[in-house]
Amino acid sequence: MNHLDVFKALSNKARLQILQWLKDPEVHFPDQPGFESGVCVGQIQQKAGLTQSTVSEYLSILQRAGLIESTRVGQWTYYRRNEKAFLELTQIIQKDL
Amino acid sequence: MNHLDVFKALSNKARLQILQWLKDPEVHFPDQPGFESGVCVGQIQQKAGLTQSTVSEYLSILQRAGLIESTRVGQWTYYRRNEKAFLELTQIIQKDL
DNA sequence: AATATATATCGACTTTTTCCGATATACCAA
DNA sequence: TTGGTATATCGGAAAAAGTCGATATATATT
Numbered sequence: 001m002n003h004l005d006v007f008k009a010l011s012n013k014a015r016l017q018i019l020q021w022l023k024d025p026e027v028h029f030p031d032q033p034g035f036e037s038g039v040c041v042g043q044i045q046q047k048a049g050l051t052q053s054t055v056s057e058y059l060s061i062l063q064r065a066g067l068i069e070s071t072r073v074g075q076w077t078y079y080r081r082n083e084k085a086f087l088e089l090t091q092i093i094q095k096d097l
Numbered sequence: 098m099n100h101l102d103v104f105k106a107l108s109n110k111a112r113l114q115i116l117q118w119l120k121d122p123e124v125h126f127p128d129q130p131g132f133e134s135g136v137c138v139g140q141i142q143q144k145a146g147l148t149q150s151t152v153s154e155y156l157s158i159l160q161r162a163g164l165i166e167s168t169r170v171g172q173w174t175y176y177r178r179n180e181k182a183f184l185e186l187t188q189i190i191q192k193d194l
Numbered sequence: 195a196a197t198a199t200a201t202a203t204c205g206a207c208t209t210t211t212t213c214c215g216a217t218a219t220a221c222c223a224a
Numbered sequence: 225t226t227g228g229t230a231t232a233t234c235g236g237a238a239a240a241a242g243t244c245g246a247t248a249t250a251t252a253t254t
Contacts, residue, residue: 003107003113004108007107008108010100011104011105011108012101012241012242014242016100016101016194020193040200040201041200041201042200050243050244051245052200052202053201053243054242054244056200056201056202056203057202057243058242060202072250072251074200074251075200075201075250075251076200077200077201077202086190086191086194090190093183093186093187097113097117097183105211109211109212111212137231138230138231139229139231147213147214148213148214149230149231149232150214150216150231150232151213151214153230153232154212154233156231169231171222172220172221172222172230173221173230173231174231174232
């Protein structure tokens with residue numbers, strides 16, 4: 001995990017918001033049935049009020065930082081939080097920062 | 098504490114480095130005697146290899162984010178870490194993020 | 195194969211950040 | 225009060241990030 005990339009990924013309002021939404025998918029994305037593998041891009045885009053390309057880009061920034069993971073199922077890509085990364089981040093802040 | 102400003106402040110290599118230096122001033126700034134109130138800008142600037150104006154600006158970004166504090170003594174401004182902010186940050190990541 | 199839908203990538207433009215040199219301000223010493 | 229040193233602020237050029245529309249790719253359906 002690269003500290004810098006993680007902090008950069010977190011330095012954006014929309015991306016922080018997305019992370020929070022993904023914490024409780026059933027609450028924030030009631031349209032979508034089943035959340036085992038995450039939430040699909042379209043749902044997130046709709047809620048974020050940004051274009052599809054922007055949201056797709058933001059999700060890949062979060063993923064490169066290790067904060068979320070994805071699974072492709074058919075034509076959908078489902079994104080979900082990687083809680084391990086958040087734990088690791090708090091440890092990094094306590095030790096390395 | 099504004100999450101976004103904190104993460105932005107942490108999204109820069111030099112600023113992260115400065116925070117780490119300030120963790121062990123006696124190790125990283127052996128020239129300066131006494132560290133109770135922190136390290137002065139000149140010492141940090143010299144070690145960072147950036148211009149005085151850049152370092153001064155970076156320190157004020159870190160300060161606005163709440164990550165460091167300063168005390169003016171004569172013509173020097175001494176900067177030191179605000180450890181409370183780092184603790185608070187780990188709690189924010191665990192709860193709000 | 196043709197069409198439709200979901201997502202990713204590309205190119206462009208705008209805004210923000212980085213980092214500098216120059217200048218201003220604050221304090222100290224003679 | 226004059227000059228010296230430390231820090232802060234200002235203005236700007238270059239690089240990076242934000243954001244879009246258009247296009248490409250992948251998958252599903254007919």
